[in-house]
Amino acid sequence: MELEKEQIIKYYYESFVKVDGLWFIKTEESYGFQKALDIDRSVWEILPKIQARLLKSFYKDLDGLCLLKKALETKLKLDHFKFEFKTNEQKNKITVSINKCPWHEIMLKSGRENRSKDIGDVICSTEYKTFTNEIMDKADVSLSKGICRGEKSCVLEIYAC
Numbered sequence: 618m619e620l621e622k623e624q625i626i627k628y629y630y631e632s633f634v635k636v637d638g639l640w641f642i643k644t645e646e647s648y649g650f651q652k653a654l655d656i657d658r659s660v661w662e663i664l665p666k667i668q669a670r671l672l673k674s675f676y677k678d679l680d681g682l683c684l685l686k687k688a689l690e691t692k693l694k695l696d697h698f699k700f701e702f703k704t705n706e707q708k709n710k711i712t713v714s715i716n717k718c719p720w721h722e723i724m725l726k727s728g729r730e731n732r733s734k735d736i737g738d739v740i741c742s743t744e745y746k747t748f749t750n751e752i753m754d755k756a757d758v759s760l761s762k763g764i765c766r767g768e769k770s771c772v773l774e775i776y777a778c
Contacts, residue, residue: 630697638723650732654739661744668692669751682777685752686711692748708776715771718764737765745773753777 620628645653672688679687686704689711693700699717704710724733746758755778762772 634719634723638727650735654736657736658739658743661740662747665744665748666751669748673752681753682706682709682711685749685756685775685777688752689713689748710777711773711775713771713773713775715764715773716769718771721764724765733765734763734767737763741765741771745775749775 641653641657644656669688672691673684675691676684676687682704686702690700690702693713693715697719698715700713700715703712703714705712718737721733721737724730724736741763742758742760745760749756749758757776757778759774760771761774762768762770764771
């Protein structure tokens with residue numbers, strides 16, 4: 618029996634998500650939470666660059682804010698987020714409201730909701746800044762709200778300079 622394309626995709630997605638969590642827990646067990654978080658941050662300073670470069674290669678006909686919006690939208694969909702975009706081209710601004718975060722849901726399911734805020738505050742801001750800056754040379758990125766902070770949604774604001 619051969620796997621269908623969707624099954625293969627699910628296999629790789631689930632493996633990626635699980636390995637991320639497992640290595641964090643094992644690193645935390647050996648070196649403590651803060652060291653695991655520091656290493657995780659260094660990983661998320663690199664992985665979004667790889668993702669952004671790959672998505673840029675898929676969308677060669679786009680640039681600037683249009684490219685950023687399309688690439689970020691694709692990334693969030695592939696990562697199983699539920700979100701809404703608002704674009705204000707006059708202000709060179711994109712606002713993303715994330716209403717469902719799969720990473721936070723994993724933290725809740727694993728009984729680690731007490732660590733979700735600490736991890737989210739560091740990793741999410743690092744990830745989105747790195748991803749954005751790989752696509753656009755100059756952009757200000759802020760994560761003004763967070764589900765992991767007990768808020769209804771995450772709000773990501775990006776101003777292209």
